[in-house]
Amino acid sequence: MNRLITVSLVLVLAVQVYSQGPFKEILLAVRRGMVQDCKESLGATDADVEHIINANEPENRVQKCLAHCAMKQFGVLNGRKFNKQGFASVAKLVIFLDKRKSRYVDQVADECDKIDNEDLCEVGAELMMCAVKGLQRRGIQL
Template sequence: MTRFVCLSVLVLLAAVAVSSKPNEDYDKEHIAEVAEECKTESGATDEDVEHMMQHEPADSHESKCLRACMLKKFEIMDDEGKLNKENALEMVKVKSKADAEMEAAATEIVDKCEGIEVPEDHCDAAAAYEECIMDHIHEHGLSLE
């Protein structure tokens, strides 16, 4: 669950509203399909996708853009490059399966990261959100595995 929170909220993330039911949006197969689309759109490599899935920091602009694309496709980042708190929390709610502790931690993380100053470049903004989310996940003692 926490691994998915990171991927989705980033990558941190995520997905509410591609076009299917929420539970279907969040399955691993759908995430992999979106990652492949975003890899192509961003010019990222298979290695960039693997690094993202392993929660490693982006090491190139294309890798940052891969993450921004994922966040946008899952409507976790809006067209202005800002975190969409409502959609991020909805995703967490669906994936947490009524785990109140997980929802509370995720809500706190999203609240903290939503308000950070991010660069205008959406790719760099995605990386900034990811860094914030990862920092707070660790502060909460959550594991990504």
């Protein structure tokens, strides 16, 4: 729980400096820090981490498992189940300066909520790409 509070505070601070500097780099640093435990537990490489935190489609099993672990760390995934509220909270932090786009987050959450897969790594990869592509189709880059 403390980690979630810390991450939330870091995200809020990152969002607050959005108009003052390189927001994307700050967001990537937050993502990088969040998946450090995942990287170590999975034996992922720095290249695997960079691939996932830059919202690229996972290319191998380790990257798919890293996507699952990262989504779990961000509160977007609970086991095999997509957490619509967790996704909406994280995504809306990223786009808070553009209230018009916040409705798109709910649309994407509804689309991704339908995904189900017994394999945790596969469901992580599928949900990650559903969210990324759904937001991109609506003009939102992560």
